[in-house]
Amino acid sequence: LAKTTQPISMDSYEGQEVNITCSHNNIATNDYITWYQQFPSQGPRFIIQGYKTKVTNEVASLFIPADRKSSTLSLPRVSLSDTAVYYCLPYGGATNKLIFGTGTLLAVQP
Amino acid sequence: NAGVTQTPKFRVLKTGQSMTLLCAQDMNHEYMYWYRQDPGMGLRLIHYSVGEGTTAKGEVPDGYNVSRLKKQNFLLGLESAAPSQTSVYFCASSSGLGIYGYTFGSGTRLTVV
Numbered sequence: 001l002a003k004t005t006q007p008i009s010m011d012s013y014e015g016q017e018v019n020i021t022c023s024h025n026n027i028a029t030n031d032y033i034t035w036y037q038q039f040p041s042q043g044p045r046f047i048i049q050g051y052k053t054k055v056t057n058e059v060a061s062l063f064i065p066a067d068r069k070s071s072t073l074s075l076p077r078v079s080l081s082d083t084a085v086y087y088c089l090p091y092g093g094a095t096n097k098l099i100f101g102t103g104t105l106l107a108v109q110p
Numbered sequence: 111n112a113g114v115t116q117t118p119k120f121r122v123l124k125t126g127q128s129m130t131l132l133c134a135q136d137m138n139h140e141y142m143y144w145y146r147q148d149p150g151m152g153l154r155l156i157h158y159s160v161g162e163g164t165t166a167k168g169e170v171p172d173g174y175n176v177s178r179l180k181k182q183n184f185l186l187g188l189e190s191a192a193p194s195q196t197s198v199y200f201c202a203s204s205s206g207l208g209i210y211g212y213t214f215g216s217g218t219r220l221t222v223v
């Protein structure tokens with residue numbers, strides 16, 4: 001299983017764009033890259049998933065370079081309610097198991 | 111539109127007691143999972159199931175048992191609770207089709223004293 005490395009924590013202010021980068025050097029060819037968000041006392045929530053290049057939805061954008069050894073989650077104009085832990089996980093359909101790391105705690109301040 | 115429902119939400123056990131956590135999903139998902147989350151740590155996979163009647167071990171299976179007698183339910187059992195099992199337990203389900211995400215329950219906070 002691919003091992004991921006993310007910053008333990010990040011600070012930001014309301015209205016700023018936040019980019020969280022995750023490295024996954026040994027990602028498998030058939031792995032997707034998924035990102036989850038977890039608020040205190042809640043289960044993780046799926047945010048976005050991609051395989052390569054760029055994916056955008058109503059919540060975030062995901063940038064994946066050609067070598068797929070890293071990915072960057074971009075949150076536009078964050079608000080206080082975006083304060084949460086963000087997890088990057090490679091997801092291989094064949095194994096169908098999500099293995100979580102420690103994630104990145106994003107703290108948004110006014 | 112319940113998604114994944116976990117019961118109970120909170121429980122306090124004495125060391126050596128047993129209990130069962132129930133997870134129910136109404137999305138007809140094939141795959142179900144039990145995770146535990148300890149302070150400052152990510153989620154660790156305990157057991158999972160790829161279909162009715164099947165179970166498999168995850169990263170930290172010791173001290174737990176599971177059963178999947180019905181497709182919509184996944185039970186996690188603690189036969190003899192220990193303080194080290196104090197944690198928040200999350201259940202999740204997925205369609206297992208690869209490109210779709212998981213749906214998590216809201217968690218069960220278990221304290222073993």
